[in-house]
Structure formats: structure tokens, C-alpha cells
Amino acid sequence: MSESFKFKSADFCPVKDQELLDRLARMTPEEIEKHDNPDVNIRIIYDAGAVVLAEKFIGIKESFEQNKRYSTIFGNPNPHTHMALAELINRNRISCKNCVFVTMDEWADEDGNIAPDTYQAGFTYSFLKYFINRIDPELRPLPENILCPTTRNINYYSDLIDEKTGGGIDYFTSGPGWAGHIAFIDPCPEYTQVSSIEEYLQQPAKIVTLHPLTIAQNSLHGVFGCSGNVGGVPPKAATVGPRDVLHAKKRVECHGLTTMGTFSSWQRMTSRLITHGPVTPMVPGSIYQVLPCTIFIDPAIAQPITCMELTGY
Secondary structure, eight states, X not given: OOTTOOOOOOTTOSOOOHHHHHHHHXXXXXXXXXXXXXXXXXXXXXXXXXXXHHHHHHXXXXXXXXXXOEEEEEOSSOHHHHHHHHHXXXXXXXXXXXXXXXXXXXXXXXXXXXXOTTOTTOHHHHHHHHTGGGSOGGXXXXXXGEEOOOTTTGGGHHHHHHHHHTSSOSBEEEOOOTTOOBTTBOSSHHHHOOSSHHHXXXXXXXXXXXXXXXHHHHTTSGGGTTSOOGGXXXXXXXXXXXXXXXXOSSEEEEEOOOSTXXXXXXXXXXXXXXXXXXXXXXXXXXXXXXXXXXEEEOTTTXXXXXXXXXXXX
């Protein structure tokens, strides 16, 4: 921040500490990869999504070959990756009969009613259309092992996940939203009214009121037309909780989103807040700093943040 002009951040900003934001903005890729917690492995690499895709396929393949349970979580909509994973399963004739597939979240209306699987912009819709239904029928998981949040199950969704996975998801993957969320664990009243991070981590799946940044971010996504139609984005959502992240056996987070492949990215500062800011419910992804995990960051996201005075939108 310029010394010639000081101001207070807008009220809706989850983090308002200007000195902290300035320090994080200046961080170099070399500084970002270092962390005081040896259990936090930060790696700056290109196309980390390919690594996650490969690891998920290996887990599914081993579950078939070794006849053992394997569970993993899916963020949506992610049709390109999901279609590729379905193709790998089909080409290699890998049965998913031992797999438990969990979806992270789903939209909800103002009264907390969760969107049905027929909602075209919905996450369950995308997951079923571009992944489950593209797996050959004889290779698909058992229907009862495909877990998606619904109005009927949201109050015990975390219990259901623990029951089906044997105490926690084997391979938990995620990517941060603009407000620093994991899934739709936003800096929202439903999750932030706690006295400690330990209490925060015990909270299960819930219906939440979405943060304005989350609504703005999603208005730029393809399912909502990439056009800033904030009024067209549902105001609430169902989401797994911090407890589900805590119970996971292996955690991998990827930071690599840019705006249609350009340098522009709302994720650049969010990534820094998650990896090197304070551990706080106001930046939900910051809990990865106190849990064993791997965080992959794209080189473009790891670039220092500077004033680009000759660049417009």
C-alpha cells in the first residue's frame, strides 16, 4: 500500500490487515515454498491437476486390484477432469465396486433447500453427467457409495461420510475460492462463531450463507455464463465441514485458477493468505497450515503482486 494514501478495507473483506496484505503480496515463489510446519509441503509446479488425476486413478486401480475400500472427494463442476478419469477407468476395465465417491457441496436456495440433481448449474448434475454416467455401468460404484449432499441428508452428511469411508476420506482434494473457502466452508456466520481453531475443526457439514466474494467468483464461472450475473447465483449452499477435512487421511490442495488462462487471478492473494497468513475461520483454507498436507501452487499464482499501472481489466 502506498505511504501517500491510507485507508481501511471494505467491511466485507475477510482480512483487513494492510501490513499483512502488503507482506504477502511481496512474497517470492522461493519464500512461498517454505513453511514453518514441516508437515505442510508446498510445491510450485505446472498442471498440478494432472498429478491429482493420476493419484485418484492409482487409488481407484489399487482398490480394484487389492480388493480394498478407497474413498475420494470431488469438487464440481469439473467436467474435463472427470471425463478423463472416467475414460481411464473404462479403458483399463477398472471396477469401482470398492470405491466411495463423495461430492463436496451443492447450491441451496434462500430457505436452505438443496438443488436437485436436475439443476443444470448444479454440482451433483455435473458429477453424475460427466463422471458417474460416463463410467461403463458394470464398472460403476455401488449406488449407496455415491455420496452427494441433499436436503434429506445434510444434517448427518459428515456422519455418513465417516461411516462409508471408515472414519475419513482417503484422498481429500480441494482448491480455494476467492473467500479462501474449502468446498463452501466460507467465512460465514454458520462456521465462524467459535472460540478456537480446535472447535472450528470439529464442525460438520452444514447449509451456509455464501460470502459475497463466493457469489462474485461463481458469477464468472461457465455454468453461470462467465458474465458477472451475481443475481443468478444461489445465495446459499450445502458443504462438507472442517471436520471432514480434519478426518481425511491424505490432503491435497491445488492453487492454479486464472481468468480464462490469463495472468489475472483472484486466487493469487487467496493462496498467500491460506499458506502464510493467520490460521483463522475468516480464511477457512488456512487450516491446512495446521494439518499434514500438500499444497500445489501454479507458478503464475506464485508471482509477486505489484501495481500494474499500464494494465486495465
